[in-house]
Amino acid sequence: MAFLDVTNATKKFGGFIAINDVSFSVEKGARHAIIGPNGAGKTTLFNLISGLILPTTGSIALEGQRLSRMKPHEIVRIGMARSFQKVNVFPRKTAFENVQVALIANRKLQFNPFHAAAGLFGDEIMQLLEQVRLGGDSGRRAGELAHGKQKQLELAVALAAEPKILLLDEPTAGMSIAETLSSIALIRDIVQQRGITLLFTEHDMNVVFEIASTISVLHHGEIIATGLPHEVRANDDVQRIYLGRE
Amino acid sequence: MFANPMILFIQVMNSLSLAMNLFIIAAGLTLIFGVLRIVNFAHGAFYMVGAYVALSILRVTGDSNLGFLLGVLGAGALMGAMAFVVERGLLSRLYDKEHMLQLLFTFALVLVIKDLVKMIWGSGQYSIGAPPFLRGAVNLGISPYPKYALFLCVMGPIIAVAIWFFMERTRWGRILRAAREDRVMLNALGTDVKLVYSGVFVTGAALAAMGGALAAPRSAVDPGMDSLVIIDAFIIVIIGGLGSLLGSFVGALILGFLTVMGSIYLKEWVIVASYVMMVVILLVRPWGLFGKADEERH
Amino acid sequence: QDGPIKVGVILPMSGGGAYVGEGIYAGVDLAVKQVNEAGGVLGRPLQVLLRDEQLRPDVSTAAMRELITLEGVQHFIGPATSATSLANSQIAREEKVVNISPSAKTEALTAGDNLHDYIFQLAPTTDVDGVRTVEVLRGMGTESICFTGFDYAYTHDWFAAIRANMGDITEAGEFLVPMNATDFSATITQLLSSDCDTIVGTQYGGSFIAFVKQATPFGLFESKKVLWGSNTGDHAVAAALGAELPGGLWASAADVWYYEGEDSHAAYQQALAAHQGRKETDMWPITGYNAVKFLTAAIEAAGTTEPTAVAAALDGLTIQTPLGEITIDPETNRANSPEFYGRFEPQEGSDVARMTDLRLVR
Amino acid sequence: MTMCSASTWEGNEMSLLQVEAINVCYGLSKVLHDVSLKIETGELVALVGRNGVGKSTTMRAIMGITPPASGKILWKGQPITRRPSHLNARAGLGYVPEERRIFGSLTVWENLDVARLPPREGLEPWTEDRVFALFPDLERFRNRPGGLLSGGQQQMLTIARTLMGNPELILLDEPSEGVAPLIVAQIGEKIRELRDAGVSIIMAEQNLDFVLNLSDRCYVLEKGVVVYHGTAAELRDNKDVQNRYLHI
Amino acid sequence: MTSRPQLIFLACLFLALLAVPFLGSRYLTELAVQVMIFSLLALSLNILVGHIGLVSFGHAAFFAIGGYATAFFLTRWQLPLAAAMPMAVLLAAAFALVIGVLCVRLKAIYFAMLTLAFSMLVWGIIIKWKPVTGGDDGFVGITLPGMLASPQSFYWFVLAVVGASTALMWLLSKSTMGQIFVAIRENETRASFLGVNVRQMQLIGFVLAALFAAIAGSLMAMYLRGMYPQSAFWTQSGHIVISVLLGGVHSFVGPILGASLLYLLEVTIHQYTQYWPLVMGLILLLVVLVLPEGLIELFRKLYARLGRK
Ligand SMILES: Nc1ncnc2c1ncn2[C@@H]1O[C@H](COP(=O)(O)OP(=O)(O)OP(=O)(O)O)[C@@H](O)[C@H]1O
Ligand SMILES: Nc1ncnc2c1ncn2[C@@H]1O[C@H](COP(=O)(O)OP(=O)(O)OP(=O)(O)O)[C@@H](O)[C@H]1O
Ligand SMILES: [Mg+2]
């Protein structure tokens, strides 16, 4: 039993098979990348794992515990956090509050109607924002941040949930080169320091090869290759259908 | 009652004509609701204005078939023109503001319109007769049945098909559906969204007014007529599913049958029947019968 | 204390009930004008403060309290309906102010616990109506009745009163619809297939009009005799329906402008016609008119505006009204107001039907 | 490093699009400061810069979605400042937003259909077939609601949709975001083809290789100000500017 | 809007209300009672609308249940106020729990309409259950405890209850729970992926809102000496929504401003013209067009100006 086990997962949308009998596992502490062409099913796979949608057949387990019938918030409770491909923040809340909400939920303070929220967890939040280079934007509304900065915020929010396993869907898409580089460093460092297991997708191969310890390639809803980064890079099929001339 | 097929037949006809009467009223609401996402409280007021305008036109033309036709069309035209002024002058300023402000706006509109109607036409009751060729009853073989009710049974589907065709089979309809989702983007793609919005609001208002004129021969024209229909219209639109025309049609049928059959079997308790039905439908289908879940992908 | 005597008038002035409020108010206004032109009461003019009750007890009580606390009003006319009158009567009791209800017909207003020294009911109650109605029904040759109407207090009370008095007349069924119903076709079909010769109904105002328009093409009025309550004899109803009003409909009204029985009535109608700018007036003004006349007579009699004294003066007070003498029973605080009963028939030279065989029932 | 002010660019000849010293505010905060740029017919101009420097805002201002508070925008010499965006679209501007803004409940085909505008003289008109030839993936999903497409598929649909308006100038905001490498390369080629067909393009992009390979000229923005401008080749060689405004 | 100016405003308001009975006008005292009750009602709805982002069109149901239950317990069962009022409020909360479980599964307008349907069911039952509710005539004649019989003492009672409720809601709005509520309004999906059980939190909010609405209803029944079916009708719910919108949903004090203005307008325009709907409609139109964020915007501008001086 690995840390995360996906066993024969299939997801059909109507007649369309988005995920086709996919099985793979991620070891504890691994940094596993899922790559593949657009529409391969990466986001769908993440949605299955994180409980947003239910698999048609198959099962998913975290540390042996079946996730398949759990609600997203229950899955989060047992230690999974995720970011989204399309930015998904609290638009009218400030960047500071966005992270704060994550911490409140994480510390189960949502049931307390008398615990004042103002400034709560201030240092912790600012530290996280600094790490994603949003220190200067902490007081701005998330919805008013530029697209790339919202992606950075997305990352901070996911990290604030203090997960055992982190799912990042194209974490650096839309980020500038500078931010991408620092995000790579941040993700790698935090994941290593805290012993977080990482599962991520990304189309920027620099990011993938910088971070990933193992890679799976998804194509038409099926895993066509899994291995160490250099193995996958050398795989002919991957070259042909995904990387193109490189 | 089932022992007597003739009575059953009449009650079924009663249900149908009520349903179509309700559908005609709700059609404009569906349209405005569906595209502009505005909960138009003023729909009932538009409906009432339509009936009053038709009344005034009929006073001029005298009681005739042509007069009735002019009354219905005139109600639609006049209400449409007023809606245009209101939309362009006031409502259009609110589209990119806080969404629920539009609710407040239509609420204010109800107050203003109702009082203006009272100032113009007074607080008394009036009546519009059915046009001469639709008076009395016609023999349906099994039993005689009021002509005007039959007329509504025909008008309902005609209006439904016309709107359906427009929405689902024309490019205009596609544009309306796109406008519902992202106004700014559609505008940037070359559609004059302001015009589209005006058009929808005007059409919806005109439909409401014509509904008022068409319903008048079965009801009174008085200052309370709006509040009697508005809630039924909302029930229909909601159980059918937001913005779904087919849904509204089916919703109207359900409410029509429920009201008629309910008043036979449930007697006065029919008062809660429509709400129980609404609760049940929404619990089983949270987006209404024909509504689509606002699914979002991330 | 000088200055005008303030009279609080609380009536429905907006929405579906506005026609009632405006009608009653016209009568109030006329009477107040007459009183003031004649030098006022105790040498002081009357001043009317009008508020809209919106047919809502919470609104009507709030208006009453506002008038009491802000304006110092001690005499009230209104509200128009049973529910609002009941609610306001509680305030009248608590605040010890005179409250004359011109039009509410509910028994409850002046029965049992609800009766107190400050509330006076001018309109005949449903019990009185019941007795009078059965009398009319007998005259119509009714043998069996179907009841229909809105499911609310007035309907239940009136029907109960009819049942209590109808003796050998049989009941063939009761078909109620909820308040606010707009479609009566199901009921109409049931009535048609029922085994009765007479229909007694209570839909009022716009709903009565709707009922008639939906029932006529079914031939309901040709196959049954019909008697309607809820002041359907009001000329406004006939005027609204015009030629669509079914001939032969029996109804009652507090007043009809074409009644020619008494000189006092003719004078009143003349004044009202001048006041409203039309000859064919509605029935509601008489109720407001009489209310003001009772109030002023009582103040005169008491020699003071002090509410307790005025209330005491109203007990057993008899005044001359356009419809003859009316007395308030000191025990029940109810007036013995008469009402017209008649049968609508089309009029030559007019679109608007009038009640014939008109009887002023006391 | 060259600082470019508006005056530098006031030539005699009329450019396709000229942006002259525009200032854009969101509420009280000003995010563009006297931004000037221009593009000639058939050119491919890139806007580069870090996150939040105002690239998208510049495009929205040109398109008329977020009108500038001051400054001028000229389209073929005619002022179009603060003109409603549907008129700009009809005049030949096409906008591909970074957030994609697909009409989720409309099918792929319907998304294309609502964006259809009359053909433009001198340009081969775009049809569904031509668009599908460009993005074969879309044809497969022609009847699928746009909202159900994958992120990258939506990106293609956004571009395709804009093409249906037969634009002469396309404002292309981060076209390579979320797109697989193979497709990025393909999109690059398509962009080049478009330009060769006479369509002008203003592109905002984070992928520097992509930018430098494709564009004729580049504007570098920093905090709402144009801080550098030059040809792609010049920028490629200018490590100073790259380090200062694009890298860490 | 930041907390400080709002707190200052609330404090000033409270001080002003403390002074009202000493002005010697019974009218003002009673008017203030009504304004306070309607403000409380609007505030309670804003827990749903402003915080959680659910617009209920059936909020009046809980107002009515609170009112009718208080009336019933006080008058029919002759319970002391200290028992009648809490029982009425708990009863409403229990109703809210049942209705809420079913309603919070729905989104946006469907939620609005389902709550409307439930409230109309409550209305229908009130109309038909004559022995308990008085039917369409309403529950007339409540026996008030002697110590509340005078307008003065009733005023102090209402001020205390409304003040305490407002303080509680203020704390709630500034608490971690309030922060999560707002997060749910902003983005349900994101909130659930932070480990928040969205349905559960919405239900908590729904019940809390109903609870405070029931307190308002209870006070209103005592003030009116009766309770009437119109209080459960959908127009009453609409009225509450309108007050909240008029004031502005994204602040704590907005609903207070909205409810107060709406009620004061209704009462005062009545006194001058029978065309009050027209005047009121025009004023509302003006507010909507000039202050699209609600009255709170005016407040904000005033504060900004004062701050600058
Ligand atoms: N709800 C749905 N209904 C129908 N089809 C869907 C649905 N969700 C996704 N799909 C389809 O499933 C396929 C996989 O989509 P998915 O979003 O998982 O791709 P992806 O690998 O994340 O792609 P990208 O790299 O472009 O983000 C796509 O073809 C998409 O159109
Ligand atoms: N709706 C808005 N309200 C307020 N400020 C905004 C809004 N949209 C953008 N901004 C601000 O304007 C500035 C420029 O944003 P813009 O989106 O143009 O940047 P960008 O260069 O496109 O960044 P990215 O590469 O991340 O997309 C940013 O500081 C951003 O926070
Ligand atoms: Mg994806």
Ligand SMILES: [Mg+2]
């Ligand atoms: Mg951008």
